[in-house]
Amino acid sequence: MARHGWGGRPPASDAEARQRIVDATARCIDRHGVTKTTLSDVANELGVTRQTVYRHFDRISDIIGEVAAQGAESFVDRLIAHLQGVGDPAEAVVEGMVFCVRTIPTEPRLSLLLQLGDSSAFSRGATTADTIAYGAKMLQRFPVDWAAAGIGEDDLNGLAEIIMRLLTSLLQHPSRPPQDETRLRALLDRWLAPAFNTAR
Structure with a gap:
């Protein structure tokens, strides 16, 4: 060189x-x-x-994508640390989503995920097989006994897809006026959390 x-x-x-x-x-x-x-x-x-x-x-977009990816890796580590001690699957997923909605827009490297068009993890790319598989691996790191909750390894892909679709909407199209964490948590507790009771 x-x-x-x-x-x-x-x-x-x-x-x-x-x-x-x-x-x-x-x-x-x-x-x-x-x-x-x-x-x-x-x-x-x-x-x-x-x-x-x-x-x-x-091209520059490839470099920016790597900046965003590295920011995402660091973010996932912090997310998992935030969830330590939360063993209930519904509570872990709801709290994880609230953490994402609160944190991603406020941090420069994470906010890139919202700005990269079709290559973004939180745009149409949110439903690609690779992104869903990444989401499933992230869920496996949650402090949750998924098997005991009636959620098998194959089911995690479906759960990851639902989470990514919801996060896409919540992040790219926030409520007007903005929704505080208490209301968002209540919304997810009411309409998302009960799905875990069905799984059991």
Whole structure:
């Protein structure tokens, strides 16, 4: 790898180069916003040419998608930590959804999930097989005994799809006037939670 650019510290591997590009893109987004961040901005941030960035990513939207994905991974870890001690499946799902609705719009990297068009986890991409499978894996990390609740491993895909569809609507089309957490929790307790009693 060439020894120029990169702030005088060229990456030791392609993986390091990709991560530094992602980190630089996140900084540019913080300054300029997602719609005004260009590949030239990222290259300038790193002290490299556009061609150097193109060697690792085909387009700026791919880099922004990776910024969002990494933000999502960190978010899931915090979500699971937030749910520790909540063993009831209905309570865990409701509380998890309230946490998502409260947290995602307020954090820059997470808010990218709402702005990436069809590639977004919270747009039409919310119903792709890969996204639903990711949601099912996230549910498996909940502190819940799903089998005891009458929900098998195959059922988690269906539950993940329902959750993703509801979150898509709640995040992209919030209530007017805004709905507070108490009312949202009551809504989900009334209409979503009873499904878990049926499963049992």
